[in-house]
Every structure is written in structure tokens, then in C-alpha cells.
Amino acid sequence: MKAMAITAHGGLEKLQYLDVERPQVGPNEVLIETRAAALNHLDIFVRNGLPGSRLAMPHVLGADGAGVVAEVGAAVGGAKIGDRVLVDPGLHCGVCEFCRAGEHSLCARFGILGETCPGTFGEYFKAPQENVHPLPEGFSWEEAAAFPLVYLTAWRMLVSKAAIKPGEDLLILGIGGGVATAALQIARAVGLRVFVTSSSDEKLQRAKNLGADVVINYKTQDYAREVRELTRRRGVDVVLDNVGGETWVKSLGSLVKGGRLVTCGATAGPRPQTDLQRIFWNQLSIFGSTMANMREVAEMLNFVHKRGIKPVIDRVFPLSEGVQAMARMEEGQQFGKIVLKIRDDA
Ligand SMILES: [Zn+2]
Numbered sequence: 001m002k003a004m005a006i007t008a009h010g011g012l013e014k015l016q017y018l019d020v021e022r023p024q025v026g027p028n029e030v031l032i033e034t035r036a037a038a039l040n041h042l043d044i045f046v047r048n049g050l051p052g053s054r055l056a057m058p059h060v061l062g063a064d065g066a067g068v069v070a071e072v073g074a075a076v077g078g079a080k081i082g083d084r085v086l087v088d089p090g091l092h093c094g095v096c097e098f099c100r101a102g103e104h105s106l107c108a109r110f111g112i113l114g115e116t117c118p119g120t121f122g123e124y125f126k127a128p129q130e131n132v133h134p135l136p137e138g139f140s141w142e143e144a145a146a147f148p149l150v151y152l153t154a155w156r157m158l159v160s161k162a163a164i165k166p167g168e169d170l171l172i173l174g175i176g177g178g179v180a181t182a183a184l185q186i187a188r189a190v191g192l193r194v195f196v197t198s199s200s201d202e203k204l205q206r207a208k209n210l211g212a213d214v215v216i217n218y219k220t221q222d223y224a225r226e227v228r229e230l231t232r233r234r235g236v237d238v239v240l241d242n243v244g245g246e247t248w249v250k251s252l253g254s255l256v257k258g259g260r261l262v263t264c265g266a267t268a269g270p271r272p273q274t275d276l277q278r279i280f281w282n283q284l285s286i287f288g289s290t291m292a293n294m295r296e297v298a299e300m301l302n303f304v305h306k307r308g309i310k311p312v313i314d315r316v317f318p319l320s321e322g323v324q325a326m327a328r329m330e331e332g333q334q335f336g337k338i339v340l341k342i343r344d345d346a
Helices: 041-048 141-146 148-161 178-190 201-209 223-230 247-253 276-281 294-307 319-330
Strands: 002-006 015-019 029-038 064-072 084-087 124-128 132-134 169-172 193-198 214-217 236-240 255-263 285-288 313-318 337-341
Touching: 002 319, 015 319, 029 084, 029 141, 041 319, 064 124, 064 141, 141 313, 141 337, 148 178, 148 236, 148 255, 148 294, 169 178, 178 193, 178 236, 178 294, 193 201, 193 223, 201 214, 214 223, 223 247, 247 255, 247 276, 313 319, 319 337
Parallel strands: 169 193, 169 236, 193 214, 236 255, 255 285, 313 337
Antiparallel strands: 002 015, 029 064, 029 124, 029 337, 064 084, 084 132
16 A cells, blocks of 8 residues: 655655555454545654664554545454544553553553654554544544644643633743644633743634634743733733743743643753742642543544534645655744645545
């Protein structure tokens, strides 16, 4: 089958449009004929090579995908051939202490589709049966592929970790990325006032169109100062910071006393300076978050469906142009999700 795969770890030149073996399903797995798949920053990290990871080459990238069930393993109960599905990309063992407690993204052997096993950027991919969910009503294949990873990540960060409430103020750094955009949509639907930052006025305008209440260009304005002014020196209740680096101290400085900061990434650097005095004196809470557990995935799917939230799609490329798609993401040009269309039929 055709796939976008890497032949070795490294730069964009290691990503190629290749013929690879079609996946063989195990007893508890489902084979999906892919209709669409979506890119995540994770794909770049996997391509570059994650510490301690050893992958069989060529390795098919991709965590997000949607399509039609083409084959089911002998022990599969729910899914049937012909079902239209999307997948939860989080892979877990099911038997460790964390899985038994329902905290699947804390699993001692946690992995992600396309990170620890072949992914969705091919004409077929396989997934464990418990990861397969029916396609939400009214969703196109591109929309279905575009939302699982970032929406479930944003859901756990905001709803489970930061416990957002209607009427609160939320600051989201770096609007444009998939998690930030998903967080904006979820927070607006819950009823928060949302502040967003970007270095691009065009992205800020698009965020406004999506419901952002306050937009701040961090290239021309000091966002921590702006936030304090706009909140009458109070600060926001919650900051979603997946940037790290030099934003970290400013994020702490944007919070109200007793405020909450939640992080799921560090694109600008994982070892920022911090401000312990501010953390203890203002009694701030800092939450780390990764992916989501199975309950949160179900809650998020239900919420998105009921509120009519649709993922923001930046651009759709054919599978054969996966290299151009990844280049666009790597340059940070996108607003919302970059999608690969894999097969045309319904
Ligand atoms: Zn486990």
C-alpha cells in the first residue's frame, strides 16, 4: 500500500511517499481503510527521533486518522466491517496500576499511534478495538481525522486538570496550533472569557472570528502587562502554556492569586527560568497533562457533538504531498489542522 513513511530519523528529506506492507491485525485489532489523516507536531518529533525509541524502518507516521473498517480481529466484538470510524490515538496496556485506575495516559507503557507503532499516513492502518469510535454525525472525513488528538489533549488540560468554570478568564499562548485552537473552542463553549496571543495579526483575526475575546500580539505588546491591565491588575484564572521557554515566567505573572497553569508541551524549550516566590506566595497550581484517558475521550466526543463544534482545518493535501504538508507545519504557517486526504470515495 502507499504511505508517507520515514526511512531513517532526520529532517524532512527522510519523509517519503513509499510502498509499504499493509498492516496485519491481531485478535483485538481493527484494520481501517483510511479516508483522511491529520498532522500533529508529534510527527515531527518522531521523524527527528525520540530518545530511547527504536522503530522498524520504513516507519509510517501519523496519530490521527478516520476511515472505514476493512477487517476485524478474531476477538473483536464491537466494530464491524464497513463501520465509519475515527480513532483515539492513545495506546495503553490495560493491566498496569494506572490503566486499572482508569488513567490510561499515565500507563507505564503508554504510546501513541504513529509514535510507537505504524501510524495513519497510509492507505490502511490498524488500531486496538477500544480505540475505535463511530464517526460523529455531520463530520466530513477530513474533520473526523482532524480532531481526536488535539481535542482530547485540550479537554484533559482544561476540564480535568484546570477544572475551568463559566465566567473565568483563560489565557491561551500561541493561537494557531491545533491544541490552542481546540482549547479556544472548548473554553468559549463552556463560557469563559478567552485571551489569546500570537506573533501574527492574521492568526489573531482568525482567533477573533472563532470567538476569542481579547487578542494580543506578543511581538509588539508585553502580554503579561496587557493581561494585568485588562483584568484590572487581577490576572487570569487559568493559563494554557504549551510553549515553555521564555514565556514561562510571563505566564506565571499573568495569573491571579491562586491561579492555575496547565502545560502539555515546550516548543520554545523544556527548561525555562521560573519564579518560585511567585508560585508559593500567590499559591499557584501547575498541572502537567498528556493526551487523555478513555472516559475523557468519550466526554470530549459527546461535548463536541452536542455543541456542534467542528475542528478548524487549515489545508488539505493529497497523501502523495505529505512532505509539503509537513513543511507547512514545521514553518508554523498553519491555523488549525493540516489534513491528508487519502481516498476520495464516501
Ligand atoms: Zn497500562
